[in-house]
Amino acid sequence: MIVRADRLQHISSAVFYELEAVKQELTQRGIPVTDLGIGSPDMPPVAHVQQAFSQALSQRGVYGYPTTQGTASFKEAASHFVSARYGVSLDPAHEILTLMGAQDGLAHLALALVNPGDIVLIPDPGYPIYEVSVHLAGGIPYHLPLLAERGYLPDFEAVPHDVLRRSRMMILNYPGNPVTAIPPQDFFTTVIDVARRHEIAVVHDAAYIELVFDGARSPSFLATPGATDVGIELHSLSKTFNFAGPRLAFAAGNRDILSALQTLKSNIDYGVFRAAQAAGETALNGAEETIVAMRQQYASRRDIFISTLAESGWHVDPPAATMFVWAPIPGDRDSRLFARRLLENTGVACVPGIGFGAHGEGFVRFALVHPAGVLQDAARRIGHFFTTMH
Numbered sequence: 001m002i003v004r005a006d007r008l009q010h011i012s013s014a015v016f017y018e019l020e021a022v023k024q025e026l027t028q029r030g031i032p033v034t035d036l037g038i039g040s041p042d043m044p045p046v047a048h049v050q051q052a053f054s055q056a057l058s059q060r061g062v063y064g065y066p067t068t069q070g071t072a073s074f075k076e077a078a079s080h081f082v083s084a085r086y087g088v089s090l091d092p093a094h095e096i097l098t099l100m101g102a103q104d105g106l107a108h109l110a111l112a113l114v115n116p117g118d119i120v121l122i123p124d125p126g127y128p129i130y131e132v133s134v135h136l137a138g139g140i141p142y143h144l145p146l147l148a149e150r151g152y153l154p155d156f157e158a159v160p161h162d163v164l165r166r167s168r169m170m171i172l173n174y175p176g177n178p179v180t181a182i183p184p185q186d187f188f189t190t191v192i193d194v195a196r197r198h199e200i201a202v203v204h205d206a207a208y209i210e211l212v213f214d215g216a217r218s219p220s221f222l223a224t225p226g227a228t229d230v231g232i233e234l235h236s237l238s239k240t241f242n243f244a245g246p247r248l249a250f251a252a253g254n255r256d257i258l259s260a261l262q263t264l265k266s267n268i269d270y271g272v273f274r275a276a277q278a279a280g281e282t283a284l285n286g287a288e289e290t291i292v293a294m295r296q297q298y299a300s301r302r303d304i305f306i307s308t309l310a311e312s313g314w315h316v317d318p319p320a321a322t323m324f325v326w327a328p329i330p331g332d333r334d335s336r337l338f339a340r341r342l343l344e345n346t347g348v349a350c351v352p353g354i355g356f357g358a359h360g361e362g363f364v365r366f367a368l369v370h371p372a373g374v375l376q377d378a379a380r381r382i383g384h385f386f387t388t389m390h
């Protein structure tokens with residue numbers, strides 16, 4: 001008999017499995033499903049990045065093992081990107097580490113920094129790997145509620161002193177998934193102050209930092225004075241450059257954190273396929289144009305989705321950033337039930353907010369990962385379902 005390790009008890013995907021089963025059932029019955037669940041980009045990388053990828057495939061040595069830390073030229077491109085966009089000057093050899101997606105960093109950082117029994121501060125609602133990674137390392141997650149009345153910022157004053165004393169790491173995510181808020185410019189100054197006073201390593205997941213709309217800018221943790229003394233920032237190529245499949249991201253900032261992570265990872269993986277790093281380098285070097293186009297693309301998808309929903313009477317605040325719409329469920333507060341019913345009645349899949357933590361209850365998340373016409377059609381069907389609820 002196969003017995004699962006106890007630690008897997010903390011990895012519950014029940015919320016997601018349940019919807020997956022309904023999706024499969026609908027598909028088998030020939031009912032088309034519009035999946036606004038997982039945030040997987042539907043668009044390809046821009047042409048010159050695809051070209052760089054295919055050219056790299058015939059380069060000498062590309063099929064050998066890469067190295068955990070990443071190629072020097074990718075890290076140089078990453079350092080140049082951070083300097084050009086956030087005005088931060090970093091040493092690519094020690095202050096940048098290539099990752100197999102931000103997920104790789106997030107899954108392993110707690111193992112590299114946290115001892116059993118240590119506390120890690122995580123946002124609630126938050127991206128699920130934050131909590132899972134802490135459990136895998138034997139740590140204790142402490143939830144920082146992100147509430148509308150506080151602009152979705154954590155209230156560090158409300159965290160008991162003993163918790164702060166026992167905290168080794170905190171994970172933050174702005175603009176966030178699922179909460180799409182942009183913090184004020186001075187937010188990270190407060191974070192760095194708390195981190196210094198309590199010796200807490202800061203991990204800022206900046207996966208959506210470039211997906212901002214209407215001229216907004218989301219501040220970089222890295223660009224805040226003192227950031228590299230206490231933490232790192234994770235930059236992913238998945239969303240910004242439609243490069244989710246090849247698995248490429250980088251961590252930037254504090255060299256001690258990066259060196260601990262590299263030590264761990266050098267026993268786990270051999271790094272990212274060199275061809276993907278070469279294409280990623282091209283993407284980073286030509287970032288400005290891609291980013292402008294990407295923002296326009298998602299902003300127009302957002303507008304059509306939100307305005308079509310509003311026609312039915314479901315008014316949702318347009319997100320200032322990210323590829324997600326975080327929608328408060330009218331009336332019915334049970335997000336799991338709502339998502340299930342929505343899927344069964346309309347064929348539109350979304351993610352119930354409870355899957356992101358207790359403070360996600362009462363919300364659902366829609367990912368804008370289809371062309372505008374498909375989103376408009378989905379929003380019409382959702383709207384129709386919404387009106388029949390009343």
Ligand SMILES: Cc1ncc(COP(=O)(O)O)c(C=O)c1O
Nearest residue numbers: 101102103127177207236238249
């Ligand atoms: C907040 C957040 N962080 C990290 C990731 C993972 O990104 P990557 O593809 O770089 O592993 C995601 C993916 O959806 C995300 O939403």
